[in-house]
Amino acid sequence: MGDFEQILQTSWPILLMIVIFYFMLYRPQKKQQKERNELLSSLKKGQKVVTIGGIYGEIVSLTEDHVMLQVADKVEMRFARTAIANIANKK
Structure with missing residues (x-):
């Protein structure tokens, strides 16, 4: 059980960076792409x-x-x- 806790302590910054990456880059880009597709299809x-x-x-x-x-x-x-x-x- 001690090994698992040590792995968790050392890997939480990486997990945090992945979550930040998702909410600051990937999600807004997908939203913008969806809006653009809606604009082009509604012409x-x-x-x-x-x-x-x-x-x-x-x-x-x-x-x-x-x-x-x-x-x-x-x-x-x-x-x-x-x-x-x-x-x-x-x-």
Whole structure:
């Protein structure tokens, strides 16, 4: 029984670091990834969005992989769906 207690005393800092790693790095990253997937799956025609490169546009058409944005009158650009950063604020 003494060996077990000694192992526990020497390994608790490692266990503590694993718990801290989980709550400070892994869990927030998974939450952010889930929110991003929800954003990309909720895109609809007519929404105003901003791309990762900072281009503002309105969604004209959608496919599973691509988004067609109207960025000016008679100017449409095709982007990968993953290039959408967020939905533009409606003010």
